[in-house]
Amino acid sequence: MKDSGTHMSDWTPKLNPTVDLRRLPLNAEEGFVLSRLDGHTREKDLPALTGFPPDKLRDILTRLVSQGALLPGTEVASPVNTVRQPGAPAGTTASPVASAPAHVAFAGAAHAPRQHTQPTASANAESAFGVGNGLTDAASAAHAYASDHPAPSLDASDTEPLPEAEAVDGADDEAGPVDDVPEAVQGDYRKLFETRLHALPEDQRVALAHGAEDPELSALCFDPVPAVIKAVLENSRVGLAHARLIARHHRNPVGLEALVARAAFAADTGVRRFLVRNPQLPAALFRRLWAMRRLMEHHKLTVDRDVPEQTRRTARELLRQRFSTGPSEEKVELILNTEGRALGALVGMPVDGKTTSLLCGRTYRSPMLVQNIARWSAAPPALIAHLLKQELVRRQPQLRMMLARHPNAPADAKRA
Template structure:
């Protein structure tokens, strides 16, 4: 169900449907391109509430049913007074590959649970050896020495570890997290299987010694949303976040219009501050203008976006949420791209 992409039925007379404001809000967020798993980030509603509303929309004939599946069974709706969950922060937003990361967690947790023991073994018994002796052990040893040598700061030892046929993803993740030499990290990512592992990438991006060039190679082709996750992650060193911002801006300039719109909507416009000075093409503007906007935060961020196309400003001024909130209307009217007649109405 989380992989289903709900698509509204355009021929349905929506005005005649007995929709609650919440159901109408969720329906307005369905663009036929956003999967269910992203709707929580878009709406601020919990997953179980999303499922209930989608079941209701299916029953009313407002959306196409999932392919080769039956509509979900409606669950009891929460009390009307229950507050909706607030929109999640950028650090909490899902990104491409999140499922793969989750799948790797058990192995990661098992390795990290013994990390203190492995570090002690390295510091007390292995570190006193010469680098050449440690490299020889790295090529031949099994556990626990194999995991302990992942803490070695010498790149030559990491190269030797990579020649050990017993080395696996759990060891690669230890190296990605604890090895503090760019040369060793480059060697680790020379293995495609390690470089593509979500767990390795998760720790690499938090490693303060990750080279900017290596980040560009590994993240340059990733989806915009995944790049934004790095930009907004406070666990990532500032230097890497700056590089990620540059990579994201470069990728935004060439990404498909659908991906640009997805990034803006999923972040409630928070990303726009990092995209100052970057224009959008006509297709991106058209996609943005084809939506109903109910989120004050998203409208406010779009109103403060200097590159917002004139058509988008005019479209936002027509939204019910803007009509009801004078401060949003005034913010849009003062935008340099606001239509002349809108400015006169200020």
């Protein structure tokens, strides 16, 4: 495939997760291109992957963006239940900033599906992409197109190796949530509540909350009265953005109980993170939310300075309870990932035989971890003996001395 001279950009086409591809009037070529997108390959690398000339490929990508099949930029789609800013027309939300090439960005801005008059590649492709049928299977569409339109043979001089896709780290389950509503907009909601809604009688605010739309619905999330919060949660338009506002700003335990009663909201990472930072979160409610969480998650709360001391104290109690009954794998994960720092909150807590066996099956190279285990009064004798055999301990006399002084150290180590 000879280079036509058309400049292809570094833009990475990505599927739009909010669009059902089966409902779009895609032809065989468009379906074939969609089947080759993995979310990592750049536009300029697609000609070598699809066999299409750059000009033709650019037209296909432009059509896919105009139909909504592809995101117009590198940003992911806005989350569901986003909150409309005060003053914005009803039914509108802020759209993500696009950084796609001009030809693609314009197509995305137009956002008007166009009728295509291009014939389909084959009878199979017509079956897969006929109007009304939609895209049933991208892989079968690619096969249908390839059978009638084999890709041109590529000389070695025409091809370039595709870049390796960068590994995408999985998001931490308890990573800090991205706030749906910017601080400035939250200030507008609070101001709206304080200047217009707070003066209304309580029963009138409750009635308003049942059927309100944004921005009034978001403003009512700042209401200190639990009855109003319950009415907000019963509103059919309420979403995660509103739930996070309540978790972050509501200061009445009764209202927080009503929020957690909604299982979908209680399971949301952002809601939980804001709740544990809420100084009015009841200890009993915290225990219900975190009773079955992993030991590492309990430990993170005990050292998080943004969490109120009352909640951190409850988290330490829950950590000790979970450590005595939790899975051995979680105990090992906690000790190793914190380099033994978590053991300071586990004074007097023994470990079972399986945990000891897992700890003794590892090679230790961290002096900090060895020191913290040496200070752990409940360290099992088998683990102390195992550490004394480690090359790290043999090369550092101070570590060996700390382990030899442990009450559970072997007798021969104490005599040495």
